[in-house]
Amino acid sequence: MNKKREPGKDQWEKLFDLARNYAQAKPWELFSDMDLFALSRPSTQELVFPLIMGCGGEFFGLSFYRGETGLVHYSLAQSEMEPDNPLFLAMYNNLLLSFMERRYLEKHDIVLPGISEVRIKRRKMWPQYRKMGCMRVNSGITREEADLFIEMIPLVLEVVDLARSNSKLLEVFDEKPIPLLLKNEAGHWVSANLQNIPGAMDILEPPQLMGSRDAGMLGSLEIREDKWQLGWKVAPAFLGNDPQDMASMAVMHIVDKETGVPRQFRTISPDQPEDLWIDFWRELVSMIKEEKYLPSVIEISDPWVAEAIKPLGDLGIRIVEREFLPELEAVFDFVFSRMPRDGQE
Numbered sequence: 001m002n003k004k005r006e007p008g009k010d011q012w013e014k015l016f017d018l019a020r021n022y023a024q025a026k027p028w029e030l031f032s033d034m035d036l037f038a039l040s041r042p043s044t045q046e047l048v049f050p051l052i053m054g055c056g057g058e059f060f061g062l063s064f065y066r067g068e069t070g071l072v073h074y075s076l077a078q079s080e081m082e083p084d085n086p087l088f089l090a091m092y093n094n095l096l097l098s099f100m101e102r103r104y105l106e107k108h109d110i111v112l113p114g115i116s117e118v119r120i121k122r123r124k125m126w127p128q129y130r131k132m133g134c135m136r137v138n139s140g141i142t143r144e145e146a147d148l149f150i151e152m153i154p155l156v157l158e159v160v161d162l163a164r165s166n167s168k169l170l171e172v173f174d175e176k177p178i179p180l181l182l183k184n185e186a187g188h189w190v191s192a193n194l195q196n197i198p199g200a201m202d203i204l205e206p207p208q209l210m211g212s213r214d215a216g217m218l219g220s221l222e223i224r225e226d227k228w229q230l231g232w233k234v235a236p237a238f239l240g241n242d243p244q245d246m247a248s249m250a251v252m253h254i255v256d257k258e259t260g261v262p263r264q265f266r267t268i269s270p271d272q273p274e275d276l277w278i279d280f281w282r283e284l285v286s287m288i289k290e291e292k293y294l295p296s297v298i299e300i301s302d303p304w305v306a307e308a309i310k311p312l313g314d315l316g317i318r319i320v321e322r323e324f325l326p327e328l329e330a331v332f333d334f335v336f337s338r339m340p341r342d343g344q345e
Contacts, residue, residue: 007146013114019127028054061098086250099125206308209281226295227257
């Protein structure tokens with residue numbers, strides 16, 4: 001992470017003051033981890049979706065899902081999508097305040113200005129601030145993200161105080177899927193309808209990926225009576241040297257169905273969610289170029305990937321969706337079992 005972008009001393013002290021206030025408020029006694037609501041950030045009008053965690057008595061914290069992408073990721077987390085699907089990690093867009101036992105904190109957390117122990121359910125806990133962005137699940141926060149925490153945590157605490165004094169507030173979660181809580185001109189909290197709720201799964205749909213140049217090149221290749229299996233997964237290892245900003249990578253494989261031998265593989269790690277499909281298509285075309293031909297059948301188990309390569313069907317390739325591809329899974333298991341984990345050599 002660029003040192004100039006790290007929060008300053010004053011920001012860290014404010015952040016840990018707010019963490020202590022949040023822990024003392026015990027918001028998980030009122031809200032469940034299904035009570036997602038919306039707030040408008042006063043300084044920018046950005047839509048932020050807070051989620052209070054801790055009602056289960058094990059993990060305590062506060063997550064801010066940011067905008068459309070963040071809400072889509074929340075929806076995916078409630079769905080049956082596997083967390084090793086690259087789409088799942090690419091759609092991360094949230095900030096997290098969590099309370100951890102000291103032994104789980106990293107060295108640079110312990111020395112931050114203003115950090116101190118809090119007690120939650122008689123357990124000694126320490127606050128930790130993290131960012132989860134596209135393909136990144138454990139990065140340090142920036143100054144801008146620190147400002148969002150500093151601006152939004154007091155608003156969440158106001159909502160908690162209101163819920164504690166007026167239990168009817170919690171009824172809004174039964175009436176609206178995601179209530180938007182706003183302050184009116186008189187400074188009173190009101191519940192509003194969230195118009196055009198973002199997070200429609202359309203955001204996951206791959207765009208038109210095959211341009212005329214690729215169509216011409218791919219259309220010139222021979223089609224052989226082969227069967228390939230195509231798939232991708234997030235690898236259990238990390239890229240990058242900065243422990244505060246390590247990106248996960250997705251591994252793509254083309255496997256020969258008959259032999260179970262991998263023909264090609266590529267890795268991708270986009271910086272923005274919208275780059276995921278572009279990177280996928282670029283690497284797929286690169287692999288096909290190296291093969292110098294196309295198979296008559298490509299088997300897929302991910303419906304999103306099937307949608308992305310649909311244009312190959314116009315070239316005479318049969319795209320077959322199957323629930324499970326054992327040959328492909330065996331290749332992933334073999335490769336991943338030999339990859340370094342969390343920076344290990």
